[in-house]
Amino acid sequence: MSEAPLPSRRHQRSNSYDRAVSGMQSGSTMQNSATASARTEQDNIYLIKWIDFNHERLPILLQNVNGPCPLLAIVNILLLRKRILLHPTATTISTERVVALLAEYLLQIDSTKLPNRQQANYEQNIEDTLAVLPQFLTGLDINLRFNGVDQFEYTRECIIFDLLGIQLYHGWIIDPQNKQLQALRFSSYNQLVEKMLRQKHSDNENLSRESLSIEQFLEENRSQLTCYGILKLNETMQDNQLAVLFRNNHFN
Secondary structure, eight states, X not given: OOOOOOOOOSSOOOHHHHHHHHHHHHHHHHHHHHTTTTOOGGGGEEEEEEEEETTEEEEEEOOSSSSOOHHHHHHHHHHHTTSSOOOTTOOEEEHHHHHHHHHHHHTTOOXXXXXXXXXXXXXXXXXXXXXXXXXXXXXXXXXXXXXOTTOBOOOGGGHHHHHHTOEEEOBOOOOTTOTTTGGGTTOBHHHHHHHHHHHTTOSSHHHHHHHHHHHHHHHHTTTSXXXXXXXXXXXXXXXXXXXXXXXXXXXX
């Protein structure tokens, strides 16, 4: 089924738009050639489910394979916000069409409504986002910080969340009352793992003990969700807020 037409764009298509769509298609072709026996045409098709949301019938996309897919999380929020529209009888949609719809919407954003810090680099942010859009099909390199539910290392892949006004959260927070790890709360995940490995066999007893504390914390919270993190999510999120939760390398 065809989708409803989008409103007229505020910006002309850029070369990055074409690369985002054609690059994703060629990437899929290369992958199909390499793993022709493992992939099927259905891998590039998403089922559309129509749900009742805020007294309206709105669509969401269902994941077709098991794996991290920030693309679906982002597009589903835009669908529920009615920023992207689908034909009311649509039941499936291709991966290529999903990427194209998202790229089209990015080019419609009115930069005058963005925060001042984003307006200055708006054009570059759009170019960077379109350039990494194909990566959203499989997963993003996200490096969270343990001091807040909205704290992540800023990367080019995260720009899209700011551009679209979508909040990205996680619940893997170190409780400030944890005296053993209190000083490490402002570390990122990568920094914490590096510190654990570097100090694991240290002759310094304090360093080796700290490494053990880090290892225990990561092991006991393999779900990437702590009790303190759940508490902070409940305090931070607003009623009826649509957001993306990053947990266990998935975007929900």
